[in-house]
Amino acid sequence: MANVVAMFVQYLSAKTGLATGQDLPTLCRRHLPRPVAGFLWVQAELVVMATDLAEFVGAAIALNLLFGVPLFPAGLATAVISFAILALQRLGYRPFELATTFLLGVIGFGFLYQIFAVGGPSVSGVGSGLAPRLAGTESLTLAVGIIGATVMPHVIYLHSAVTAQRKRPVDDFAKRAALRGLRIDCFAGLGLAGLINLTMICIAAVLFHGVGGGFDGSLQGAHESLGRLVGGAAALAFAVALLASGLSSSGVGTFAGQVVMQGFIRRRIPLFLRRGLTMAPALVILGTGLSPDNALVVSQVVLSFGIPFALFPLVLFTRRRDLMGDLANRPLTTWTGVAVCLVLSGLNLYLLSQLLFG
Template structure:
């Protein structure tokens, strides 16, 4: 009976981790995974492994932050930072949502191109309309819609797992790629950063810290600890599934494109691999229907990621500005902003240009990550924010090491890539001087902003002491998760947040 009760309690917390995990198998992740496999075979699998380890840690920290404080990340940023810093963080977070939406726009456009044989730029325009259709369907229950989309995403996962069984990637090379760091070949560093940018997206941290507030959590030390543990298990399972799907993408692409007996046609396809040309990877399993099934799954991937972006945008706006929009207005606004660069690039550069834009947006997301991760790490280890629930020194040391490593990796690439471009471009010297005068100060501002967030001392105290009930027996019952009398049953629970963008999730 006790085990049944704990299992029932765990199921009541299931949901946020799976919703968040859809961002890890969106069109941007697919694009970067497939290109990493085609260009570097299995050499960049270690980037995905480290990325998912870091993702699990910081998603756990985000969930714990929301549970322990009763506030989500953007609300705590608003309470902690001066007005100018607060608005800068808000703009960066909104820009991150837009950058994350670009791969969804282009991925949907590629899917429509495969299904309906329309130009990519036309598909980009249609994405604004299909977003309204998606939001219209949510009135029938977002949980049912998410279930359908998850099943469709699992279709493509099953396809790639089936293809893995057919092409049989070398186990030794895959294991070596997972555990032996290596970056060789032109553009390897940029592709690795793009991989990290699609694996760890800033808006997911704001999203996860808010979604957990839509559950009723007992207001005791044990209740909070149980909730943190349940969310860790749920998020861990969801992220492991997403990790395996990403491994399948890279393994299939790497195996097919590195085979000794591939045809010239396949070689050309691998050299120009985009989301639009990827169905050839599945022909061994699906035959002539590979394009249709791939396109349907790609469409589902893009639309499921749209849901997470919409909710994240609502939480960010509500937390920083105390402002909420209707979901359809919020989604349409974000989508229209994302459509503009996607449309311009797809018209000028075609499919290849649109695919490159996904890589660029992923790199931008990677550079924006410190402005969400650093506040999260600081708040998670702060007594003034978390009280007795602040994270252990071991978790904080590991998360800070990974956070500093990722940030240093980004700064190194930013400086070396720009200096390399200055040296090798064909612009007149005077033009290079002016570009340097503009860009180098911006780099300095970027580094100084990161240092400011890292070393600034927190001042706001937001932790609220839990209710201490007068009767010792009642207090003991609350701490051990036992029922109290009807007079205090409402006092032993932290009020859940009904104000968060009208999320339709179970209590």
């Protein structure tokens, strides 16, 4: 369900950039009251920091699993690698996009290999598992984290910017053709991401319930269980996929941070300085010995809390014909966006109330 929502939201974001030639943060600054835009900027920066924390910690854990490097030195090594990936930006967006696509391919291969290596879940089991059900605050926390990790509010800002920077179509026919291409891109890319997400959950389910258990829910536990129950190749594929995921997403998060700052307050700082600032919380967690797995879950919950703050303005702007022209939302699209906002906000508030008063 989160993946379907992600397809819908990212499609709206891409359409915004195509129709207006502006990114979502810029539209917020120009068309919303200054206090509102200022609040949205602050929460967007927190979302970007949560994104960097998750991906940075994940990549550091992957280096630890692959080479036995302690977590803090692994974090420093991750910083060096991520800086190298960011250097591709100097060559333009295309090399960065190709590098990210390659890393996504590595992720997909790694997790598809694992699902076959563990024997695969039953079709009926997967079907019954797709029915959402909650069992207490811990279950709700994980569900909200899955939503945050899948919909990714920082990418809502970034996607509109990437689309806006492309050459705009000159006539209605070209606009419609470009819009169809964006729709295909969103559905294909996020469809692959959804398959990978589903595969990860199925692997955990099979390890825990099917072929011997012993899985404690941590990334290190997943790696150990794969090696013990399936074989070293499956464990290696898991660690490589985890590393590729962290490195690709960390670069995306840094670019999203630049878009957020430039759009909301018309300020830019060097990419390397921004990367250094946003990686600091992750290094603190790795250096002080706090649980990296708990930090990962909390960071994804923070992302979920940021989704409505990006989605409400997005729906507001995409319904306006004076901004979007012929690409303005139809009423059904607008009301679908409003419904998604309300459902996600309700889940977030319910989780918050359970954590505070439950």
